[in-house]
Amino acid sequence: MNTTKILRVISSMHPSNGGPCQGIRNAIPYFQKAGITTEVVCMDDENSHYSITDNFTIYKVGNGKTSYQYQPELLKWLKNNILNYDSIIVHGLWQYHNFAVYKTIELLKKQNLKIPKVIIMPHGMLDPYFQKATDRKWKALRNNLVWTLIEKKCINQADAIFYTCEEEMRLAATTFKSYKPKKVSNVGYGIQMPPENKDILRDDFYKIYPEIKNKRYLLFLSRIHEKKGVDLLINAYNELFQKNKDLPDLVIAGPTTSEYAQQMIKLASHNPKIHFSGMLTGNAKWGAFYNCEAYLLPSHQENFGIAIVEAMACKKPVLITKNVNIWNEINEGGGGWIVNLEEKRELENNLSEIIKNSEEDFAAKGYKAFETYKNKFDIETCANKFIQTLKNV
Template sequence: MNPKQGGPCQGIRNAIPEMEKQGVENEVVCFDEPNSEYLGQDTFKIHALGASKTPWKYNKNLIPWLIDNFNQYDIVIVHALWLYHSHATIKALLSLKKQNMKAPKVFIMPHGMLDPYFQNAKERKLKALRNEVYWKLVESKVINQANGVLFTCEEELLLARTTFPKYQPKKEINVGYGIQPPPSRAVKMKEAFTHTVPQWNGKPYLLFLSRIHPKKGVDLLIRSYLRLEKEMEGLPQLIIAGPENHEYGKEMQALAAASPNILFSGMLSGDAKWGAFYESEAFVLPSHQENFGIAVVEALACKKPVLISNKVNIWREIAKGQGGIVKDDTEDQTYGMLREWLSINLLERNKMSRAAERVYKDYFTIAQAANKFINEVKNA
């Protein structure tokens, strides 16, 4: 449940309070040390079983804990794939059924991990081969023996059918996904952001807020921005927000070093994060694969147009609602997307900002998502 891990744990924190309003009690079991500084701040119970071991994230405590506690729950949601926890959950489930003991319904929520991108990306050939073997031996059983597979959007559901052979889930359910409404804009947010990014010139900027990772297309964004700097004057600054102190992060900083207008802020949270959204003019994510993109929806909720690739799985809703610009995940298309945004007049930008918020309210509020999730899972 470390917030630095991004996506799924943030989604869990968004959804549980809304489900509690509807009378659904949730608890979380995870591989965190019980004394982790980020635990103890949530309103729901977290069972921290201690850190996992090995790249497979093995934890000897999980199966015994599940067998001892499964009978307390009606439904179990397994978040993410390819690691020990999904295998262990199905193993514990089958063990209880073999003994004719009460067992909850178990659903798998892959969070995009069945996307064909991961098998087709050139830089992932060895990992793709590993996944093929692991699918045959382990993960296909997890998917096919669970009560169903839960998807955050229709695009994810459809893509999952194309990735592996013998993909035969008992049910495929599009449960949707959403976020809590953002806090109202406040002066303290701007102050926190200014303190965190002192090089900001005080003017609206382009914001990339995500992990700095090859699949996110941040290299496309930087190269496109550098091209535009040679052609246009007075470009807004580009602020890249995400953990950067790693090999790829340093590569991207070196790539961006040619421009003093590309700023790396590090990971932003709290008021500084919301300040980053509110003070920006647009959010940019030319990702090669993005299952849902919580940050994309946070930007929409803050009335910010989103400039994204069509590999962000919620691109259809955004394009339909005219809440941003959608292009292919190539350098030329990313360049064209930025240039298109920069050529839009203020009236059109304001219109797109209003549309962005409408897309959020129409598709991605946490109240809608929680209600749909509960109804779909109950009736599965």
């Protein structure tokens, strides 16, 4: 199929949501280069303003209601406009926009009209973790119900399901019964090359957090959330600090307003080498990446982990867990350390080995991380793979 016009359907395109909406923004320039027009419809308020300017069309149909994001205006919009597109890419599950696309397509089938191809990208939302985590019992029950009534039909009737990595695709097939998609493909996922490493990046980071200036440090940069394993990291680091007061400092960068974040600050309060910088963006974020010795994310679940790949693109080695779905690619490339959280003290043991690395060791492992980024997670490579896969749906 010679696809010329794509509609992406997503709950929100607000930049603060990161993840899939950032992935869309990263990829669109390469679709444009290939002669493919991309438009987006989302359930943001029509008067909402983003902090960036997009050079593609975004239709905002209004905020949805409840966590399901029910918004009947989206269904109306799709009925009036869906035939203008060759393919529909649905980003994410468990919210109304997925069902609205399914319902619109079913109505068109009854009219014997030529309908666009429908591709769903779950973005990790079919990971079994979300059904097994002890703090998600009620959400897991809700998901079982929604799967039976809605999502199963959406997945199995779509023309294809696109995944961001092999591990996501493998795990998705193990979560729910009656998972029988017509076609599945790993199209990859990528990020743009970070800005060139210049003094201004480092200086802007030090302006925000001068306490770390001229110090060696390890970096955690993400949401400070229980899923990210922040408590595991702090506890392991505290144990090492009792044995070695000369280890590199630990910078934890992320919003600190949540109750959990405040608990983590308290957990680290007796360790003068743990620093909470708050959320970092722009130059300061890249300055933190470029000047750390290694990036750490001991997460309980991560579909892709954009910040992981951003660190790799900055030539920094990464410590992640086997619960991060791109761990195989990173392990094969030799650009990081892989932790099995089921093995007691493995995180602490890995950190103990990491801090023994020389500057040359970090640089060598960081270069391997960068090579993995270029070979596996470069946005142009992934966008071109997506385009070629889409043509064969």
